[in-house]
Amino acid sequence: MKRMFSTGFLAATLSVMVAGAAQAGAQEAAPESLQALRVSGKGPIVDVGGTIWNQAKAVKVAMQPQVVTMPTNPNAAVKEVTVRSVHNGEWLALLLEWQDYTKSDMVVVDGFSDQVAVEFPVTYKADNPPSPMMGNAGNRVNVLQWRASMQRDLDQGREAKIQDFYPNAPDADLYYTNRLSADAGRPYLGAKGLGNPVSVQSVGPVLDMMAEGFSSLTVRSKQEATGKGIYRDGKWHVTITVPMNPVGKSAPKLEAGQGTIVALAVWDGGGQEVGARKSWSDWVSLTLGK
């Protein structure tokens, strides 16, 4: 079957929308730009409450409901995210904070995880930026999504089990995988057996992905980004950190003193937001301090 939305149609619609958004932005006020403060240190910057964030300028980024592609989310919960940025010459980090009165990190049929994502153009060209809505054909973006559910697994030091959701649930009489070797048991594990990145225990709470438009989001074979999230005082505080010199493809190479752009997306799990049911931001410019 052939999907009846041509890429051309979507690209045209998006370019009109983005142009419209840019025009509206020009009439109002250009969004404040982010400055990634140079800090000392080495390695990934995941510390959420550290003093390194004290000097970083906080920028409030306006979030808007996703109403371009189906399913839409006209009543998106999150209206604003406060963003700070630092880098240490090796790793760039963003601290993202937003109000969410319901901590949602348990995933069952009607239970969704709080999530936040940032995206960068893989190759930034000021005169031809990708669509802020997950890029477009030929103009790829690197999407880094933190999930509260994955953070929960990491904080617990193990994968979720059925008793996490239903404390009184007994195990089934027999799980075939208890009696089989890892290889023989794999067919019984569904997506987990296939290594689906949303199913297997990850090393960090951030999925490092790439996209060229709606429906194309794909996890990168090389997972380089990481981060950490803490829920405190009715707010999520999440760091997402990326190497400035990525090893794998489809991630941007960032340099001190240079600029790029970044866009955000947030999901309120308590409001059953997931996938396209999200709030998103337009591009915000980001300059990495020397």
Next chain:
Amino acid sequence: MPKVMNWQIGREMDYPYEGKRPQSQFAMIIDTNKCISCQTCTVACKTTWTSSRGQEYMFWNNVETKPYGFYPLGWDVNILSRHGVQDISGPVYQGKTLFESAPDGSMVLGYLPEDVDYAHPNISEDDSIGQLAQGAFLQMPHMQWMYYLPRICNHCTYPACLASCPRQSIYKRPEDGIVLIDQERCRGYRECVRGCPYKKPFFNSITRTSEKCVGCYPAVEQGRQTQCTMTCIGKIRLQGFISPPGQENESNPIDYLVRIAKIAKPLYPQFGLEPNVYYIPPIHVPSPFLKQMFGADVELAQQTYRKAADDKQLLAALLLFGASPSILSGFRHQDGQAIGLDKKGEELVRVPFKEPIFVRPGFDEQFQTHRSNAT
């Protein structure tokens, strides 16, 4: 939105993808008159497909008691009430399908069940719609009634799960029309769970992806019928393939029962998904309820079923239910026997119209012993 032809509602309808029928379409017929809700099908499916962590609550095959049984709770009344009153009186459906009723920003009218809705798979089992008054006796149709409704994924021609998935992780196989969720691509958004009115995609909290009935595709690829069909002790099911509308093959038992004898009806055809599991409606149940569930001409199907004993062709098709583990591509009858055929027209199975009767004397001369009637 493209227009596609849905033969079950007798008209074209909106669907987000082009209408392209598979080379052959998985189909099943279930005779509700013979189901005793023993759940052998449910257990066969469970042990074959959903034995892992995160699948504990899942029943890709379930049997529920109608009108008060549901799995998940209230699945059909919930979507029917959202769908609203629709005109289902004529051969050409005048109401709206779930695709045509989609709210702004959605592909299809749907809803997401609550987690607790899956907690009572056997709720209202055997509950009838009321009690008989003192001195009353049952007449046809029954004044107080219930019946069993076995359900699997309908492997719809126009699946709402597939239409709902924003990642296009759901596909309909061109070779047999079986609808599958790509477990490598699914990200667990649950749009399919929300979109399918039959609520047959299930969310797995451990893999964090959605899963569904796979139509026992490894068996079907080998020409074998599904686990739920083969294990049915009441032989109430027949699984095979249905031909595209206008290309009916009278010797294919599925085509014959659905399109020629018109004895087997789709479940809630007004939803517009063109489901491919067909039900022989219960003959003891009043038709107003059944019309909503199986379509306008359900009474004709009930009448035809009552006269099955007089129609050799119909009787032959019905007797071949559960008669062979292999998929029957053809059938005929000869000398009081129903004969099931494979793709090449070769005989697979033979079932007598009447079981032979053996009379054993009360006293066995050979073993010098009396026999009871119990065995």
